[in-house]
Amino acid sequence: QVQLVESGGGSVxxxxxxxxSCAASLYRVSGYSMAWFRQSPGxxxxxxxxxxxxxxxxxxxxxKGRFTISRDNAxxxxxxxxxxxxxxxxxxxxxxxxYGNWCGLVRAPYNYWGQGTQVTVxx
Numbered sequence: 001q002v003q004l005v006e007s008g009g010g011s012v013x014x015x016x017x018x019x020x021s022c023a024a025s026l027y028r029v030s031g032y033s034m035a036w037f038r039q040s041p042g043x044x045x046x047x048x049x050x051x052x053x054x055x056x057x058x059x060x061x062x063x064k065g066r067f068t069i070s071r072d073n074a075x076x077x078x079x080x081x082x083x084x085x086x087x088x089x090x091x092x093x094x095x096x097x098x099y100g101n102w103c104g105l106v107r108a109p110y111n112y113w114g115q116g117t118q119v120t121v122x123x
Contacts, residue, residue: 002026002112004095009117016085016121022078022095022114030073033102035110036080038091038119045094047105049080058103062088085121092116 008020026032035050049059049069057069068081078095096110104110 002097004097004112004114006093006095006114006117009093009119011120011122012085014086014121014123017081017083018085018119020080020082020093020095020117020119024076024078024095024097026076026097026112029071029076029097032097032099032112033104034071034078034095034097035103035105036069036078037094037096037107038089039094039116040091043091045107047107048093050103050105051078052103053101056103058105060105082119085119087121087123090119090121092118 003025005023012018033052036048037045038048039045051057051069051071066084070079094116095114097112098110
């Protein structure tokens with residue numbers, strides 16, 4: 001059974017940093033592309049960053065230069081380093097995975113999802 005478990009969320013002041021982790025119970029996690037999404041109350045879930053099996057990445061414009069997605073296949077972990085946080089980054093952050101070497105910031109192709117971790121940024 002595929003399981004994705006996020007951790008690392010919390011409350012931080014604007015300008016601060018957080019590092020999210022996602023532990024993946026996937027057979028051959030190296031064969032999966034993975035991503036981070038986020039959802040604020042009343043808003044659609046949006047793609048934040050994704051990483052292909054070959055390590056190439058993509059980011060939504062609002063986080064470029066501030067967030068970094070990375071993966072450690074040996075540990076079956078996905079990470080999101082978030083710096084220079086603003087109140088607009090407040091959301092529940094979700095880890096997602098789907099088999100194949102690609103990278104997308106739309107929700108539909110991903111079949112595997114975690115339960116989410118709350119990030120709250122105060123001004």
